Amino acid sequence: MPFVRISVPAGTAAAARAALADAVHQALTETFDVPQDDRFQVIEALGGDSLVCTPSYLGLSHARPAFVQIVCSVGRSVEKKKALLRRMAELAQEGAGWRREDLIVHLVEVQKENWSFGNGLAQYA
Amino acid sequence: MPFVRISVPAGTAAAARAALADAVHQALTETFDVPQDDRFQVIEALGGDSLVCTPSYLGLSHARPAFVQIVCSVGRSVEKKKALLRRMAELAQEGAGWRREDLIVHLVEVQKENWSFGNGLAQYA
Amino acid sequence: MPFVRISVPAGTAAAARAALADAVHQALTETFDVPQDDRFQVIEALGGDSLVCTPSYLGLSHARPAFVQIVCSVGRSVEKKKALLRRMAELAQEGAGWRREDLIVHLVEVQKENWSFGNGLAQYA
Numbered sequence: 022m023p024f025v026r027i028s029v030p031a032g033t034a035a036a037a038r039a040a041l042a043d044a045v046h047q048a049l050t051e052t053f054d055v056p057q058d059d060r061f062q063v064i065e066a067l068g069g070d071s072l073v074c075t076p077s078y079l080g081l082s083h084a085r086p087a088f089v090q091i092v093c094s095v096g097r098s099v100e101k102k103k104a105l106l107r108r109m110a111e112l113a114q115e116g117a118g119w120r121r122e123d124l125i126v127h128l129v130e131v132q133k134e135n136w137s138f139g140n141g142l143a144q145y146a
Numbered sequence: 147m148p149f150v151r152i153s154v155p156a157g158t159a160a161a162a163r164a165a166l167a168d169a170v171h172q173a174l175t176e177t178f179d180v181p182q183d184d185r186f187q188v189i190e191a192l193g194g195d196s197l198v199c200t201p202s203y204l205g206l207s208h209a210r211p212a213f214v215q216i217v218c219s220v221g222r223s224v225e226k227k228k229a230l231l232r233r234m235a236e237l238a239q240e241g242a243g244w245r246r247e248d249l250i251v252h253l254v255e256v257q258k259e260n261w262s263f264g265n266g267l268a269q270y271a
Numbered sequence: 272m273p274f275v276r277i278s279v280p281a282g283t284a285a286a287a288r289a290a291l292a293d294a295v296h297q298a299l300t301e302t303f304d305v306p307q308d309d310r311f312q313v314i315e316a317l318g319g320d321s322l323v324c325t326p327s328y329l330g331l332s333h334a335r336p337a338f339v340q341i342v343c344s345v346g347r348s349v350e351k352k353k354a355l356l357r358r359m360a361e362l363a364q365e366g367a368g369w370r371r372e373d374l375i376v377h378l379v380e381v382q383k384e385n386w387s388f389g390n391g392l393a394q395y396a
Contacts, residue, residue, distance in 0.1 A: 024213065024252055028313055035195060042198055061213060061250060062198035063153055070285060073292055073312035081389040088274065088311060090342070092215070092252055099384045103393050110391025121390045125311060127274055127342055128385040134224045135253040139206040140246045141235025143228050149338065149377055160320060167323055186338060186375060187323035188278055217340070217377055259349045260378040264331040265371045266360025268353050 022136055022145065023049055025062040028088040030072055038064050040117035045089055048109035052101060053093065074125070081122045087113070088125050094145070095130040102128065147261055147270065148174055150187040153213040155197055163189050165242035170214060173234035177226060178218065199250070206247045212238070213250050219270070220255040227253065272386055272395065273299055275312040278338040280322055288314050290367035295339060298359035302351060303343065324375070331372045337363070338375050344395070345380040352378065 025045055029038060042064050049055040074086040089109070097105075106126055113119040134146035150170055154163060167189050174180040199211040214234070222230075231251055238244040259271035275295055279288060292314050299305040324336040339359070347355075356376055363369040384396035 024215070039195060056203070058200045058203045060198060060200040060203075061211075063192060063213065064196050064198065065192070066196070067313060067315070070289060071314050071316070073310060073314065075308045075310040078306070078308045078310075079388050079394050083389070086311075088313065090274070092254065099393070099396055102384050103396060106387040106393050107391040110387070110389075123389060124387070124391070125389060126387040127381060129254060129342065129379060129381055130385070131252060131254055134227050135255070137231040137235070137249070137251040138204050139208070139235075139248060139250060141232040141249070143224075143231050144204050146224055146228060149340070164320060181328070183325045183328045185323060185325040185328075186336075188317060188338065189321050189323065190317070191321070217379065254379060256377060256379055259352050260380070262356040262360070262374070262376040263329050264333070264360075264373060264375060266357040266374070268349070268356050269329050271349055271353060 022094050024092040026090045027064045028067055031066045031068040037117045041113055044112035044116045048105055048112050052104040052108050083123055086123045086125050092129045094133050147219055149217040151215045152189045153192055156191045156193040162242045166238055169237035169241045173237050177229040177233050208248055211248045211250050217254045219258050272344050274342040276340045277314045279316055281316045281318040287367045291363055294362035294366045298362050302354040302358050333373055336373045336375050342379045344383050
């Protein structure tokens with residue numbers, strides 16, 4: 022059900038991009054009850070001035086940011102969201118060597134009937 | 147009012163991309179009361195590892211997926227949403243030869259006052 | 272807190288892209304209480320048929336459209352949203368020479384706990 026878009030700076034190695042995508046998906050399966058085979062992701066690499074990130078905000082510095090947008094169904098608690106964010110940063114560091122400060126995430130929540138996984142059906146409605 | 151983003155694998159022929167975009171727009175006009183000239187779309191082609199899709203989910207196999215994100219105003223019924231999803235898959239198959247299993251869609255709903263179609267005005271507020 | 276994605280036609284000069292991004296950010300700081308250093312943006316340039324825009328809608332003509340998507344937290348009044356849209360169009364024209372008719376915007380609102388600015392924390396929760 023989640024649809025994920027990850028935006029990283031151009032020049033990020035293919036292995037790091039893949040490991041980042043894996044980290045986001047694994048965190049979703051561990052904390053958001055997302056099935057293993059429910060995986061739909063875009064990973065885009067953005068050249069120099071296409072990705073604008075503040076050098077620091079809220080006391081965190083940013084060197085090589087990854088922007089992660091997760092569209093998911095409504096209904097998760099604040100605690101679940103916190104667990105997802107925490108786990109994602111851990112796994113991105115472990116798997117991709119991504120600085121924890123540089124994983125910048127937001128969730129966009131939608132209604133359950135807003136998804137189609139093919140065949141023109143709203144499978145969750 | 148809808149804003150549409152379609153993500154297809156690189157190598158998708160220009161004619162197929164255009165037909166897919168037409169199919170999404172036509173389905174919106176037929177089922178969501180979207181005016182013909184209310185059309186704002188991005189169609190992006192994503193190279194090899196930039197588009198990650200499960201080989202199958204919920205019993206549907208995926209070979210050459212198109213991810214379709216539709217931002218629209220809140221207020222459509224579940225029935226209308228189902229009609230949109232159904233019609234979109236039909237038209238994508240008819241017009242672009244797109245496998246119905248491979249049209250993967252989600253809707254993001256926003257408030258009516260959240261749109262500007264130019265001139266700095268919120269035309270629907 | 273806002274996450275901004277700006278989509279412009281390929282061929283838009285780098286200076287115009289940068290000025291457009293500046294305009295969007297400045298308008299957010301002036302009208303939406305966004306801190307100066309709370310800046311996270313993607314500016315993508317889209318070749319020919321990747322950006323589809325109606326020639327006109329609601330009486331406004333479109334020549335060289337910029338699509339602007341702003342993900343932000345819920346809670347702004349309609350008046351604040353109108354002020355943001357108005358100011359953005361002014362600044363885009365002043366700074367980037369962008370036609371006011373051609374700034375096409377939508378806001379996607381999310382819960383406060385849906386953001387992480389790094390370190391795996393939900394800083395606004």
